[in-house]
Amino acid sequence: DQQVKQNSPSLSVQEGRISILNCDYTNSMFDYFLWYKKYPAEGPTFLISISSIKDKNEDGRFTVFLNKSAKHLSLHIVPSQPGDSAVYFCAASARNQFYFGTGTSLTVIP
Amino acid sequence: DGGITQSPKYLFRKEGQNVTLSCEQNLNHDAMYWYRQDPGQGLRLIYYSQIVNDFQKGDIAEGYSVSREKKESFPLTVTSAQKNPTAFYLCASSIGTETTQYFGPGTRLTVL
Numbered sequence: 001d002q003q004v005k006q007n008s009p010s011l012s013v014q015e016g017r018i019s020i021l022n023c024d025y026t027n028s029m030f031d032y033f034l035w036y037k038k039y040p041a042e043g044p045t046f047l048i049s050i051s052s053i054k055d056k057n058e059d060g061r062f063t064v065f066l067n068k069s070a071k072h073l074s075l076h077i078v079p080s081q082p083g084d085s086a087v088y089f090c091a092a093s094a095r096n097q098f099y100f101g102t103g104t105s106l107t108v109i110p
Numbered sequence: 111d112g113g114i115t116q117s118p119k120y121l122f123r124k125e126g127q128n129v130t131l132s133c134e135q136n137l138n139h140d141a142m143y144w145y146r147q148d149p150g151q152g153l154r155l156i157y158y159s160q161i162v163n164d165f166q167k168g169d170i171a172e173g174y175s176v177s178r179e180k181k182e183s184f185p186l187t188v189t190s191a192q193k194n195p196t197a198f199y200l201c202a203s204s205i206g207t208e209t210t211q212y213f214g215p216g217t218r219l220t221v222l
Contacts, residue, residue: 004152032208043116043200043213044153089152093208097168100145100152 003027004092006101014109019077021104023090026071030092030099035064035075038087038103047088048075080108113137116201116214123188123195123221131186131217133201142184143202143211146170153200159184160207188219195221 005024013019021035031052036044050057050064050073057064063076073090087103114135123129133142141160145153155168159178173192178184184203188195198218202211 002152006152009150034210036213041119041198041216041218043114043202043216046210046212049210091153097155097158097207098143098211100154102150102152 002102003030004090004099004101006088006090006104008104009102010105010107012107012109013080015082016079019075019080019084019106019108021075021077021088021090021106023073023075023101024071025073025092025099027092027094027099028071029094032093033064033066033073034091034093034098035062036089036091036100037084038089044089077106080106082108082110084108114201114203114212114214116199116217119215119217121217121219123219125221126190128187128189129195129219131188131199131201131219133184133186133214134182135184135203135214136182137203137212138181139203139205139212140181141204141207141211142178143204144168144174144176144184144186145200145202147198147200147216156186156199158207195219 034049035047038044065074090101117132143158144156157176159165175187200216201214204211
């Protein structure tokens with residue numbers, strides 16, 4: 001049972017435009033959400049996080065939005081750069097366990 | 111230079127052999143984790159440890175075993191009972207179990 005879902009396996013965006021990656025979850029007990037970026041054959045690297053008491057967190061070009069009523073999380077990257085091309089995983093945490101989505105492969109076209 | 115390391119990067123084993131994957135961290139983190147990644151799937155938790163000498167099963171613990179004798183080390187043994195051992199294995203650590211996890215570079219295990 002996939003508690004965290006990323007329904008878009010891939011996304012292509014022109015350089016300079018906004019990339020929006022989406023994530024849905026089913027467990028209302030999740031209270032901490034994260035985005036990780038992963039290059040092939042490497043471990044994921046932490047990108048940005050948000051607590052359930054907030055609805056937005058911003059760090060440079062990256063902004064995460066949380067809509068608790070919709071159980072929806074999104075990551076905005078603006079402006080997108082070719083180096084942003086990678087697989088992005090969202091993750092949610094509750095009671096000592098993290099649950100990861102299946103990932104969205106982002107390609108930023110120069 | 112603090113970080114989390116996994117070795118080796120690539121590992122090949124014959125079917126029926128047990129194999130142990132190494133994970134070491136010098137971040138002074140209490141919690142450590144093992145995940146498995148397969149194509150088209152999210153990271154799935156195998157085992158996690160909140161503290162030395164303690165560990166808990168994750169969602170897919172069958173066919174795996176771990177130990178946590180030292181804070182810095184959390185080795186994973188893939189036993190012959192694991193039916194589909196070929197995968198990319200990721201180790202992670204965090205200060206506590208509800209804080210951001212930091213991942214190692216991963217080990218790709220191929221069972222021939």
